[in-house]
Amino acid sequence: MTIQDRKAIPIPQVEERLPIPKQNLRVPGPTPIPPEIMEAQAAQMINHRGPEFSAIMKRVTPRLQYFFQTTAPVLTYPASGTGGQECAVVNVFSPGDHVVSVIIGNFGTRLAKIAEAYGLNVTKIEFPWGQAADPDVVANRLQQIAPYRGVLLTHNETSTGVTNDIQSLATVVRNDNPDALIVVDAVSSLGSLPLEMDPWDLDVVFTGSQKGWMIPPGIMMIAASERAWAAHKQSKLPRFYFDWSSARKQLEASWQHPTTPPVSLFYGLDVALEMMLKEGRANIFAHHAQAGEYVRNRVKALGLKLLADPRYASNTVTAILTPEGIETKALLTKLRKEDNIVLADGQDHMKGKIFRIGHLGYFTQEDLDEALNAVEHRLHELGFQG
Amino acid sequence: MTIQDRKAIPIPQVEERLPIPKQNLRVPGPTPIPPEIMEAQAAQMINHRGPEFSAIMKRVTPRLQYFFQTTAPVLTYPASGTGGQECAVVNVFSPGDHVVSVIIGNFGTRLAKIAEAYGLNVTKIEFPWGQAADPDVVANRLQQIAPYRGVLLTHNETSTGVTNDIQSLATVVRNDNPDALIVVDAVSSLGSLPLEMDPWDLDVVFTGSQKGWMIPPGIMMIAASERAWAAHKQSKLPRFYFDWSSARKQLEASWQHPTTPPVSLFYGLDVALEMMLKEGRANIFAHHAQAGEYVRNRVKALGLKLLADPRYASNTVTAILTPEGIETKALLTKLRKEDNIVLADGQDHMKGKIFRIGHLGYFTQEDLDEALNAVEHRLHELGFQG
Numbered sequence: 224m225t226i227q228d229r230k231a232i233p234i235p236q237v238e239e240r241l242p243i244p245k246q247n248l249r250v251p252g253p254t255p256i257p258p259e260i261m262e263a264q265a266a267q268m269i270n271h272r273g274p275e276f277s278a279i280m281k282r283v284t285p286r287l288q289y290f291f292q293t294t295a296p297v298l299t300y301p302a303s304g305t306g307g308q309e310c311a312v313v314n315v316f317s318p319g320d321h322v323v324s325v326i327i328g329n330f331g332t333r334l335a336k337i338a339e340a341y342g343l344n345v346t347k348i349e350f351p352w353g354q355a356a357d358p359d360v361v362a363n364r365l366q367q368i369a370p371y372r373g374v375l376l377t378h379n380e381t382s383t384g385v386t387n388d389i390q391s392l393a394t395v396v397r398n399d400n401p402d403a404l405i406v407v408d409a410v411s412s413l414g415s416l417p418l419e420m421d422p423w424d425l426d427v428v429f430t431g432s433q434k435g436w437m438i439p440p441g442i443m444m445i446a447a448s449e450r451a452w453a454a455h456k457q458s459k460l461p462r463f464y465f466d467w468s469s470a471r472k473q474l475e476a477s478w479q480h481p482t483t484p485p486v487s488l489f490y491g492l493d494v495a496l497e498m499m500l501k502e503g504r505a506n507i508f509a510h511h512a513q514a515g516e517y518v519r520n521r522v523k524a525l526g527l528k529l530l531a532d533p534r535y536a537s538n539t540v541t542a543i544l545t546p547e548g549i550e551t552k553a554l555l556t557k558l559r560k561e562d563n564i565v566l567a568d569g570q571d572h573m574k575g576k577i578f579r580i581g582h583l584g585y586f587t588q589e590d591l592d593e594a595l596n597a598v599e600h601r602l603h604e605l606g607f608q609g
Numbered sequence: 610m611t612i613q614d615r616k617a618i619p620i621p622q623v624e625e626r627l628p629i630p631k632q633n634l635r636v637p638g639p640t641p642i643p644p645e646i647m648e649a650q651a652a653q654m655i656n657h658r659g660p661e662f663s664a665i666m667k668r669v670t671p672r673l674q675y676f677f678q679t680t681a682p683v684l685t686y687p688a689s690g691t692g693g694q695e696c697a698v699v700n701v702f703s704p705g706d707h708v709v710s711v712i713i714g715n716f717g718t719r720l721a722k723i724a725e726a727y728g729l730n731v732t733k734i735e736f737p738w739g740q741a742a743d744p745d746v747v748a749n750r751l752q753q754i755a756p757y758r759g760v761l762l763t764h765n766e767t768s769t770g771v772t773n774d775i776q777s778l779a780t781v782v783r784n785d786n787p788d789a790l791i792v793v794d795a796v797s798s799l800g801s802l803p804l805e806m807d808p809w810d811l812d813v814v815f816t817g818s819q820k821g822w823m824i825p826p827g828i829m830m831i832a833a834s835e836r837a838w839a840a841h842k843q844s845k846l847p848r849f850y851f852d853w854s855s856a857r858k859q860l861e862a863s864w865q866h867p868t869t870p871p872v873s874l875f876y877g878l879d880v881a882l883e884m885m886l887k888e889g890r891a892n893i894f895a896h897h898a899q900a901g902e903y904v905r906n907r908v909k910a911l912g913l914k915l916l917a918d919p920r921y922a923s924n925t926v927t928a929i930l931t932p933e934g935i936e937t938k939a940l941l942t943k944l945r946k947e948d949n950i951v952l953a954d955g956q957d958h959m960k961g962k963i964f965r966i967g968h969l970g971y972f973t974q975e976d977l978d979e980a981l982n983a984v985e986h987r988l989h990e991l992g993f994q995g
Contacts, residue, residue: 231808232678234886235671240879243652244661253654253872264873265647266629268639268825270951275630285621292618301689301827302850305868309850341847422617433869439654441687441827441871461727461847464688464695482691483819485827485871486639487650493626500620565656 246559249594250567251381251411251540253433253440254584256491260438263494264487271486277478279493284474286496287444290413290504291428293420295446298470301485302443304410307429308334310443310465311406312375315427315451317459318342320372323365325356325392329382329570334375334408341460346371352383352573353542355535358391365399372454373404373426379412382570384531384542384579386416390423397424404454410434413444414499415511415539415583426451435511435539437498437584438491442484511538514582514591521595525602526609530577539583542569544576546607551575554601562597632945635980636953637767637797637926639819639826640970642877646824649880650873657872663864665879670860672882673830676799676890677814679806681832684856687871688829690796693815694720696829696851697792698761701813701837703845704728706758709751711742711778715768715956720761720794727846732757738769738959739928741921744777751785758840759790759812765798768956770917770928770965772802776809783810790840796820799830800885801897801925801969812837821897821925823884823971824877828870897924900968900977907981911988912995916963925969928955930962932993937961940987948983 248255256264269275280299287297300306312334316322321344324335338345348364350356356376365371374396379386393405406427409418413428415435420428426448433440447455447467455467463469469481499507515538519529522543530542545551551568555578558564569577580598582591602609634641642650655661673683686692698720702708705728710721712735724731734750736742742762751757760782765772779791792813795804799814801821806814812834819826833841833853841853855867885893901924905915908929916928931937937954941964944950955963966984968977988995 231805232675232680235675237668237671238664240668240883241664243655243876245653246655248654248656250656250658252869253657255654261651261653265651267631267647268634268641268819269629269632270634270636270953271639271826272636272953273945273951278624278627282623282626285623289618289621294618301687301692301871303687303868303870306687306850337849340849419617431869433654433872439871439873440657440869441874463723463726464692464851482689483638483817483826484689485687485825485874486819487825487873488827488871490629497626559659565659567656567658 244563247564247590247593249580249590250565251579251581251583252431254437254581255586256439257437257498257585259498260491260494263490266490268486271483272479276486279489280474280478283489283492283496286500290499291420291446292418292422293446295448296471296474297444297446298467298474299480299484300443300465300470301441303440304431304443305333306465307410307431307443307445308337308408310445311427311429312337312341313460313462313465314447314467315404315454315458316341316343316372317457319344321346321369322373322375323348323368323371324375325361326350327354327356327377327383327385327387328352328380330380330408330410331377334377338375353385353530354532355385355387356392358388358395361392362395362399365396371400371403373406375406376408378407378409378418379416379537379539381411381540382573384537384540385535386412386537387535389418389425393423393425404451411539411583415507417508420446432488432492435583436492437495438488441488442492511583514538514586515541518580518582518591518595525599540579540581542577542579545578546602546609549602549605549607551578554578554605557601558597562601564594564597566594630949633950633976633979635966635976636951637965637967637969638817640823640967641972642825643823643884643971645884646877646880649876652876654872657870658865662872665875666860666864669875669878669882672886676885677806677832678804678808679832681834682857682860683830683832684853684860685866685870686829686851686856687827689826690817690829691719692851693796693817693829693831694723694794696831697813697815698723698727699846699848699851700833700853701790701840701844702727702729702758703843705730707732707755708759708761709734709754709757710761711747712736713740713742713763713769713771713773714738714766716766716794716796717763720763724761739771739916740918741771741773742778744774744781747778748781748785751782757786757789759792761792762794764793764795764804765802765923765925767797767926768959770923770926771921772798772923773921775804775811779809779811790837797925797969801893803894806832818874818878821969822878823881824874827874828878897969900924900972901927904966904968904977904981911985926965926967928963928965931964932988932995935988935991935993937964940964940991943987944983948987950980950983952980
């Protein structure tokens, strides 16, 4: 084909844009945005190389350190949570490194896939969906396998509504291998559930803006221990966009980023952190714990079964087994179309078998009640006899 | 150090948050946001796995194809323009591949650095800052070097205010090597300056939301020719986050993304593309061309010198040599503090030697006049005799 043969692309005909509907969005991220944050995001753009933007980073960074519970610099990237997974892997490992991936659901699987895509040698310790990683089982398995450079853990598994006991798992790893790099995916937990990066001796921790932080998706935050920074210096995996050194250098030199940050989302993050500090970390954790318990109790009272082992049920997302004879998709469509309530389907092999309710970030008791009442109503409408 | 020794991190004391100032933001991105787009972005979050989000992608994707002038799917990622550079490199090449990097400024240098970071063998064809890549020079050099797999080009070099003649450069490459992959960084040009991906037979083209698209930073858009997709299938560079296959699969299956997209920015992009189609591609190009010419003429009339070769001066950004005896930083600070006008400094070795005025995306004649009048006033105040 010669250049002349190519046809220009005509103006496409597309469907008309309708207003974004007002919904009770109860998926485990994106989460609803408080009005204060909405308003903050409507400010006009500023220069990401100027003092006004640096002032934002100067407020946001120590506050993120406080929520991470770390003295390490918290680096921020325009990326999704999956970007955090990749950023963690590429900055500390080298091709062929042996890592242990502790998998309890879909996001643990994804983290292992990323490690494999980058040429790491991955040993998987898998637990059935709905179970947490048992520290004793992990301890035994670690003793049986070849020397390893790192362990990949999920704090809160969004696909199953299970929260791992990271402190115990980290202790088990540290006892077995004091130099191991402990990588923790805290995308749907940090800021909502207790996680203590420095006190628990975690090496890499990352999260995403669209979860407990109450702002839209688009910012990924990540921090690394001194052990991880030392590993970073030796790491041979190729990287540029997610490279920690350039991000840290720019942050320390000028409270800025090596590339253009998502400015409007940082306006939101600035206000969100202010609101979160006003509420207090302990209070935030308490209200998530109450919400988790409330949702689980109401779900059980409806005669429904939870996917999660009750000892490790997540306080940010609850996964419910779709009762026999009910089609998950039909239930979710009814809730969305008739009640303006949006819940999430299962992922991977649990698609159609469970539905998930998010209770993290910005929500009220009324939001939870409205969603649960509608679930009860629509399930019975669809023939559920529970 | 034992776990018990670690201290918890106290609540940080930070400076008070001040309102975001109203400025005449005349940097080459982020660019000001029109009120319609601001308003659209204030809509509440929706499920990125639901039909409302798919409807946005179903409108946005063909309209992006129209602006790219390609039948190839346009993939979108939560990323900056640098993410686009990395996404282009990692999807089509393999370690050790020989690529030619045509460099006319800072962003061309960055693209070459990314190729090197990923283990490609890079031959650089460099032109002095302010010059465009001369197609005849490039043609001669290409004949003298070893066989190459691809050529990395910059359409509009934001650091120097120079626009390459991509059509001529692509023709030169294609004549020399019909199978070469032509990668074009169109971050600060696409949507503002003419670029015809399919008619010009370009293989990979990418851009960023914070430039001519009139929305905040955070979305990167990229498209690949059939030749590039064939190369993608063979490419051995490690990748996951920026992988094209998963993005295309999800787009074609459900008008969605493999990971969580920046929802609020897509609200903005949806409206921006509607506004851009209403204005018309030719009209958008014309008003950028007029703005470029107007700024250059006024700058020359002030007795200032342009960095760019006048034959290739950019219509989205103008780089001006700081007159002898004037400190760039002092000028820019005065403009920002006293006039609320924000211009950009030079980058790399041109920092302090030039200043840059952005004229892309959403701006009015008054914005340009206000900025240029203030530059005139403050330069004279600082002792400029021109």
